Amino acid sequence: MDTETALAALAALAHPTRLEAFRELVRHEPAGLSTGALVAASGLSQSTFSTHLAVLARAGLVTAEKRGRQQIQRASIDTLGRLMTFLARDCCQGRAELCGPLVADLAACC
Template identity: 75%
Template sequence: MDMSDALAALAALSHPTRLDAFRLLVRHSPNGLPTGALVDASGLTQSTFSTHLAVLAKADLVTAEKRGRQQVQHARLDTLRQLMTFLAKDCCEGRAELCEPLIADLTCC
């Protein structure tokens, strides 16, 4: 992941609706959720939510799969992993001792 991709992902996740939707999709991985379930969870109209979904898709954080008559949305866990790795490597500058507390937090629960 390069700086441009990282900025796009961070910008997409910087809105509460988009962050909530992405977190919900991550929790429902690998099966994903129908778009309607995401709209219902957001409390927004379909058209308003689709704008948020488009921002997440443009940042490569979500992808859609057609199942019959439904669109099922999936979190792109590979993009999340790349973003987290980019941030950890960039911030820690190769110094593992700086990232050890972060890794411990991820594995504790």
Template identity: 55%
Template sequence: MDIESTLAALSALSQSTRLEIFRLLVRHEPDGLPAGDVARHLAMPQNTISAHLATLARAGLLTSQRHSRLIVYRASLSRLRELMLFLVKDCCAGSPELCAPLIATLSSCCPSPQAYS
């Protein structure tokens, strides 16, 4: 990720409704949600949600796939990973003990795939 794409992603997430949408879609991975369901979850008009979905998609934070008449939106977890890695790439000037609490917190919310076996 470069500075421009990082700024685009952070800018898209810097608005409260878009941040809520993104967090909602992260919670609904891997299935995603149709735009109408996103609007219902957030109690907002669908046309308002559609504008926010478009902004998040342009920033690369969402993907969409048409299923018949529905468009299902999913959070781009790979883009989220890239963003998080970009933000902490040079963490703590090479002192891993300073980054350990951050890594532990992130690890606890995202169990490894082996945990599901």
């Protein structure tokens, strides 16, 4: 992942509504959630929420797939992984003493 892509993803997640929507989608992987369910959970209007969803999609964090008459939104776990790896590699720069605890925390949570 390059810096521009990382910045776009971080900027997309830097809004409370978008962060919560993304977290909700991650919790529902791999099945995803319908757009309607996401809108209802957000408490926002369809048009307002669609704007937030578009920001997440442009950043590559969310993808949509059509299932019957519904649009199912899914978190891009691949993009999330690349972002996390980018941050760890860039910030730790090969210093295991800095990233070791982070890796251990991630392993323990899953």
